[in-house]
Amino acid sequence: MRVLSAIQASGRLHIGNYFGAIAQMLKYQDSGDLHVFIADYHALTTIKDAKELKQNTIDLACSYLSLGIDPNKSTFWVQSDVKEVLELYWILSSFTPMGLLERAHSYKDKVAKGISTNHALFSYPVLMAADILLYDTNIVPVGKDQIQHVEMTRDIAIKFNNLLGDTFVLPEFKIDDKVAVVPGIDGAKMSKSYKNTIDIFSSFKELKKQIGKIVTDSTPMDEPKDYNSCNIFKIAKLFLNEDELNELKRRYKTPGEGYGHFKAYLTDVIWEFFSKAREKREYYINHQDEVLKILDNGAKKAKKLAQKKMSIIREAVGIYR
């Protein structure tokens, strides 16, 4: 059972990325054939600064490794190290109806928000389909916002298979219902582009500042508070076990504490939750040669699979050699 996922190299990791994507990947690491890569070509749709893209790529590699991706159990590489994916992207483009791409929510959202678009942003799902189909992927663990992209991948694969014979494995998405959408500090979906994130690897001071901005109502200290509608509680829920959660509920119901207290508690909880990962990350940041070696090895393994698959695909479409 091949499991594949990726994260764009477009900025710092936030807790939405962790619970929506990374935690799920880790679940597969011991049981499945996990393939994970850093999507730097995809990040190019939004980042137009060479230094920033390179820095993000290596930073993300350090972060992934420190959060638990184990190169001995998984194949871990950078998307652009396997150029075959761009060849497949072009081939799949010829099997992708314009209407399919025009229906993509993420593209339509960007247009609606007035973000200046480009062709790569429009054809983004085709490159993602290439990422998935190149490696005969069975399962793609992602957050809710990526479901449509995996469905589009299936549509493209079905179209290809119908026209040219059974070539591609049809992938399935996998989401964790409990954390399908992690809310941001304003209660909307946490996302880099909404600037409402709580970052995993910020300093304690930054973490405190981000959590300090969580939007709450104005119930005074001496009144009981409704935890169900509270953004602090919704985020805290992700990190706490049942006993800790019950204790927090009790504190909400008991007059005497304000949202400031709950924010301070959440800051400590999150700081502690990622403390081991923070230490490991420090190590990798200071041993980048080691990180590059891990990525080289991963790329070699991924390239082997990609080359084998590409020769089957070239044969199927009639690319002459």
Ligand code: ADP
């Ligand atoms: P962003 O929206 O911040 O740009 P990405 O699009 O890079 O995040 O998402 C990377 C991965 O993390 C995807 O699998 C996505 O579904 C998941 N993810 C991102 N934000 C959230 C969230 N708020 N809740 C759950 N999963 C998320």
Ligand code: TRP
């Ligand atoms: N589009 C994904 C995201 O924004 C990243 C991604 C690129 C991906 N290629 C992929 C995810 C292939 C899963 C499989 O998060």
